[in-house]
Amino acid sequence: MSDLKEGQAAPDFTATDQNGNTISLNQFKGKKVVLYFYPKDDTPGCTAEACDFRDNYQGLIAQGIVVLGVSVDDEKSHQKFATKHSLPFTLIADTDKKIVEAYGVWGEKNMYGKKYMGTNRKTFLIDEEGNISHIINKVDTKNSTAQVLELLK
Template identity: 85%
Template sequence: MSELKEGQKAPDFSAKDQQGNTVSLDQFKGKTVVLYFYPKDDTPGCTAEACNFRDNYQGLTAQGIVVLGVSTDDEKSHDKFVNKHSLPFTLLADTDKKIVEDYGVWGEKNMYGKKYMGTNRTTFIIDENGVIAHVIKKVDTKNSTAQVLELLSTAK
């Protein structure tokens, strides 16, 4: 599993969203995409991150930014999460772990001394040409939108 870096072409993907529609990165050519990976639907950190994007969603879309969340949860779990928290953006079900592996965010984690495999919370900002412009590895779940906007404003 190689680590993706800024300046590399973002791996294309195709996955089902919370409504069973197939979504691929190719659909968003010409737009900036915030592709954020999170461990699990409806857990405290993941909910804080999703709600932060929700609360700032209009400002992001006004700048032409598309928000896509990815976890290894299934479509049904995503649908419940979206409805419970009124999330206005797309969540992708990566149940076969292809996207998390392609983006290098699937790896060993450690909680309370127990090691296990899981998704490392990471955000990729992909430019209009499908190139990774920024990688955020230390995501501030309560201020994830601010992190994204700060990087985008310094890039201009």
């Protein structure tokens, strides 16, 4: 499990999005990137977070910010989630768990006393040079955009 810190280079990756397109982090050099990790498509917290980014998307774009969501769900699940909630940004399918492991968000979770492995919710802000400028460990799913914008002031 990786323990990334602010100021470090963000690990590059190549994966597919909800439309089957190949996406790599390198293609966004020169732009600010919100790389947010979430546990599962179409669950209450993940939907609240995605819809908050959707509702504030035009403001983010106006500031030159790219939004990328990552979970271990597959392309088909991402496409259904994006369509159902009119998500205008890219959802990355990390089915082989390479990205969640590189960013240190894959780990043990506990629900109702049952332990299991899963994606921990975390957001990385990546600067124009590809370095991690901020890490949000305690994501407020209903106000995730406000958390991001507060750090970028």
